[in-house]
Amino acid sequence: MTPLPVAVVGVGHLGKEHARILSSMPDVRLVAVVDPNLSQAEGVAMRCNTRAAGDYRAILGSIKGAVVAAPTCHHHAVARDLLQHGVGLLVEKPLASSSEQARDLVALAKANRATLQVGHIERFNPAFEELRSRHLAPRYIVSERYSGFSGRSTDVGVVLDLMIHDIDLVLSLVQSPVASVEAMGVSILGGNEDMVQARVRFENGCVADLTASRVHPEPLRRMRVWGAEGYAGVDFAKRTLNLMQPGEHLRQGRIDTRRLDPATIMSLKTELFGRHVHTTEVDCSTRHDRDQLTRELDDFVGCLRTGDAPRVGGEAGAEALELASRILTSLGAHQWEGMINGAVGPHQFPTIAGRLFAPAERGIQEAA
Numbered sequence: 118m119t120p121l122p123v124a125v126v127g128v129g130h131l132g133k134e135h136a137r138i139l140s141s142m143p144d145v146r147l148v149a150v151v152d153p154n155l156s157q158a159e160g161v162a163m164r165c166n167t168r169a170a171g172d173y174r175a176i177l178g179s180i181k182g183a184v185v186a187a188p189t190c191h192h193h194a195v196a197r198d199l200l201q202h203g204v205g206l207l208v209e210k211p212l213a214s215s216s217e218q219a220r221d222l223v224a225l226a227k228a229n230r231a232t233l234q235v236g237h238i239e240r241f242n243p244a245f246e247e248l249r250s251r252h253l254a255p256r257y258i259v260s261e262r263y264s265g266f267s268g269r270s271t272d273v274g275v276v277l278d279l280m281i282h283d284i285d286l287v288l289s290l291v292q293s294p295v296a297s298v299e300a301m302g303v304s305i306l307g308g309n310e311d312m313v314q315a316r317v318r319f320e321n322g323c324v325a326d327l328t329a330s331r332v333h334p335e336p337l338r339r340m341r342v343w344g345a346e347g348y349a350g351v352d353f354a355k356r357t358l359n360l361m362q363p364g365e366h367l368r369q370g371r372i373d374t375r376r377l378d379p380a381t382i383m384s385l386k387t388e389l390f391g392r393h394v395h396t397t398e399v400d401c402s403t404r405h406d407r408d409q410l411t412r413e414l415d416d417f418v419g420c421l422r423t424g425d426a427p428r429v430g431g432e433a434g435a436e437a438l439e440l441a442s443r444i445l446t447s448l449g450a451h452q453w454e455g456m457i458n459g460a461v462g463p464h465q466f467p468t469i470a471g472r473l474f475a476p477a478e479r480g481i482q483e484a485a
């Protein structure tokens with residue numbers, strides 16, 4: 118098989134990983150790594166045994182596909198140019214900075230018959246794949262995604278940085294139009310929003326509560342889903358799926374705690390999980406011998422060759438951005454004091470009643 122000529126555009130934190138994996142694929146030829154920070158590109162090129170370029174326009178005629186892992190604010194311009202030259206793309210998440218830009222890229226990919234995949238990598242998380250294979254029609258979803266401050270992706274807020282993962286996952290699970298969105302959020306570090314809570318109602322009645330923060334002391338990535346069939350909890354970091362379902366006798370209403378004698382109540386307390394509510398944990402962490410990023414890139418390379426639709430195509434990326442944009446609009450209008458002439462949106466706070474504790478109590482020296 119002739120090796121497929123590809124490039125990686127933007128080889129910072131994530132792009133260098135794409136380059137490393139692509140350079141080791143037998144059916145791929147990594148033509149170049151591209152970054153305006155040439156010394157960064159040269160370092161990655163040396164490790165990946167390829168050439169470095171400061172501008173993707175220098176290699177346009179020699180590639181069939183590219184991974185775009187530049188900062189989000191550059192996705193649209195870079196991806197637009199590459200698609201116009203018929204280059205198939207895997208664009209890191211989010212697909213672009215706005216849903217209008219995303220729609221433009223989707224239309225261009227279609228017009229140029231070019232692959233357009235979006236790097237919503239959690240779709241390749243084996244625990245999420247396991248959830249999708251189960252019979253569970255979501256009625257209520259809670260997603261939580263917390264991280265410390267990474268110093269990266271400051272061109273966007275936490276909605277486009279972290280919450281976009283869960284927005285995509287929720288949309289892929291619910292498969293119903295969005296009926297309403299209510300959100301609130303705050304900017305802690307002065308730029309875009311850093312902490313956001315959003316409630317999304319779908320036309321089929323499902324409700325999703327999404328929370329994301331990028332100023333959190335402990336990282337956490339999890340999703341909990343309830344349906345008539347039972348409950349599923351995904352831990353994206355551990356790659357485990359916890360399942361619970363009521364036993365048949367509970368479903369048939371054969372237990373009524375108002376009519377039980379004290380001894381039966383006691384046994385119900387100790388035997389609730391196991392005998393009455395069945396539980397199981399599925400460990401998916403060792404399911405594949407290749408990591409999520411490699412499997413995402415396998416999908417990309419396969420689609421470039423066959424023209425098949427990727428697992429997460431441009432359309433899904435655009436839909437995620439449409440919902441993200443509604444969340445951003447809602448949090449921008451949130452009235453913290455219940456009135457328009459009070460504090461509104463992520464940059465304004467109501468007057469504080471006082472300090473929760475004195476920093477000196479904990480030996481903390483305050484920043485000037």
Ligand SMILES: NC(=O)c1ccc[n+]([C@@H]2O[C@H](COP(=O)([O-])OP(=O)(O)OC[C@H]3O[C@@H](n4cnc5c(N)ncnc54)[C@H](O)[C@@H]3O)[C@@H](O)[C@H]2O)c1
Nearest residue numbers: 126127128129130131132154186187188189191209210269
């Ligand atoms: N899928 C995931 O889980 C995940 C994780 C991290 C980052 N990302 C996404 O990947 C993208 C890059 O994030 P990162 O953390 O690697 O950022 P980064 O800042 O570490 O790297 C970005 C690189 O792009 C280069 N660059 C800047 N302007 C460019 C341009 N016009 N063309 C080409 N390259 C350019 C920079 O010099 C830098 O080396 C972002 O869109 C981010 O949202 C996705």
